[in-house]
Amino acid sequence: MPRPDSQRPARVGLLHVVGQDDKSINPVDMADFKQGMRDLGYREGVDVEFRECFGNRDLARVRRLADELVAWPADVIVSFLTNANLALMEATRTSRTPVVGWGTDHVVAGTAETNRRPGKNFTGFSYLPFIYGARVRMLRMAVPHARKVGHLYNHTYSPAEPGRKEYAEILNDFGIEMPVYEALRLDDLAPSVAAMKRDGCDAVMVGPHELFNTNGRILGRLFLEHGLPAFGNQLTIPEYGAVGGMGPPHRNGWPAMAGVVDRILKGADPAEIPIDRTMRGPTILNVKAAELLGLHLPAQLIDEADVILDTIRAD
Numbered sequence: 519m520p521r522p523d524s525q526r527p528a529r530v531g532l533l534h535v536v537g538q539d540d541k542s543i544n545p546v547d548m549a550d551f552k553q554g555m556r557d558l559g560y561r562e563g564v565d566v567e568f569r570e571c572f573g574n575r576d577l578a579r580v581r582r583l584a585d586e587l588v589a590w591p592a593d594v595i596v597s598f599l600t601n602a603n604l605a606l607m608e609a610t611r612t613s614r615t616p617v618v619g620w621g622t623d624h625v626v627a628g629t630a631e632t633n634r635r636p637g638k639n640f641t642g643f644s645y646l647p648f649i650y651g652a653r654v655r656m657l658r659m660a661v662p663h664a665r666k667v668g669h670l671y672n673h674t675y676s677p678a679e680p681g682r683k684e685y686a687e688i689l690n691d692f693g694i695e696m697p698v699y700e701a702l703r704l705d706d707l708a709p710s711v712a713a714m715k716r717d718g719c720d721a722v723m724v725g726p727h728e729l730f731n732t733n734g735r736i737l738g739r740l741f742l743e744h745g746l747p748a749f750g751n752q753l754t755i756p757e758y759g760a761v762g763g764m765g766p767p768h769r770n771g772w773p774a775m776a777g778v779v780d781r782i783l784k785g786a787d788p789a790e791i792p793i794d795r796t797m798r799g800p801t802i803l804n805v806k807a808a809e810l811l812g813l814h815l816p817a818q819l820i821d822e823a824d825v826i827l828d829t830i831r832a833d
Contacts, residue, residue: 527563528783530555531587531595532570533602535580535728551596554776575728577601584609594618594779600677603629603640614639616788618778622646622677622726624793633793641778641788643797649751650684653723653764656801657749658692659819660761660808661721666695668714668746670737672702672727681725701729707736715744724750724760734758735831738807742830747811756804757831761813762823764801800824 532548548570552562560566569590573580584605587595595610597603597619606617607629617629619642624630631637633644657664667689671682682698689696697717699710707729714722722741724730730737734754741748742759750763774794782788804827808815820826 527565527567528560529590529593530566530568530779531590531592532568533573533580533583533587533595533597533606534571535573535575535599535602537574538572548772551772551776554773555779557773558776558780560780573602575732577605581605581608588613588615591615594782596775596779597621597642600627600675603627603642604676607640610639616641616782618642618775618782618788620644620775620797623680626680627676630793633795635790636793637789639788641782641791641793643775643794645797645799646795648795649764649799650681651688652801653749653751654685654688654692656762656764656819657721657723657747659816660749660803660813661747664694664720666697666717666719668717668719668722669696669698669725670710670714670722670730670750671698671700671725672729673700674702675727677726685723685725696723704729704733704736707733708740711737711740711744711746714746719746722746722748722750722760724748724752724755724763726751730755734760735833738830742807742810745811747808747813751799753802756802756807756827759807759810759830760804761808761811762801762803764799802827804828804830806830 555566571583580602588609592615594616595606597606597617600621603619603621617640619640621627621644623646624644629640672678686696699713701707701710731752734752735758738755738758738760748760756762801823802825803823806828
């Protein structure tokens with residue numbers, strides 16, 4: 519799909535669900551993405567123009583920004599997180615503006631027909647299906663005696679149900695039960711964690727949802743208070759008391775998105791570009807939380823971690 523006006527710089531929109539300073543997940547470092555574009559020969563203001571938009575976790579705002587980027591018009595839009603992809607799927611129904619999106623599961627979200635051949639105006643990156651198994655492996659190494667793992671869940675996010683099924687299937691293969699505890703609002707967090715303890719859960723797997731992302735301080739402290747080793751993808755929770763997690767891709771992944779944008783600007787059809795599922799996020803372990811919970815983390819698990827925390831945040 520060639521750029522419609524070769525006399526102007528290519529227009530690349532950048533759409534984030536989170537705010538510019540939101541650190542509850544791995545921050546998307548646009549300096550790395552833009553450096554990737556420079557490495558490919560794009561000079562900002564000459565060969566390419568960027569317009570970066572932040573949704574501040576307001577889904578109505580994300581949808582409005584998606585419409586604005588399409589109307590700009592962007593030649594390609596780079597999208598971060600599943601809710602941004604969903605907003606762009608609606609915004610591009612008639613324009614078919616190419617989108618390079620990072621998300622959880624593009625097929626489940628409806629932005630791709632298959633991973634090998636997306637078939638629509640979307641392509642991009644995902645850390646599935648490998649991330650669920652990697653998190654379960656981390657949990658089993660840290661809590662080898664676990665026979666019941668509570669799952670903190672919120673069904674209102676599209677990746678939540680596929681994640682629940684994947685965790686349940688993997689844990690079931692190891693003879694581990696996974697009861698589900700749904701939390702739909704802030705006031706549900708404390709009762710859900712208390713119920714896990716009451717029901718005899720040995721550990722917790724936290725599902726994906728912004729309610730959990732933005733309340734890592736509350737959840738981390740709740741897990742410590744109830745003596746529950748917790749794992750998930752929210753990077754704030756281990757800072758406050760969860761044992762660990764494996765988050766979304768870190769900075770090394772973003773330059774790879776520049777390569778896909780370049781291919782599309784040169785005429786490649788996103789419908790024919792397979793979803794890249796090799797982007798691995800960093801592993802984070804809080805060894806202080808593990809110590810307070812009486813866990814003895816294997817040397818191999820510690821050695822594999824990308825980030826080691828040895829304190830519990832007190833703020």
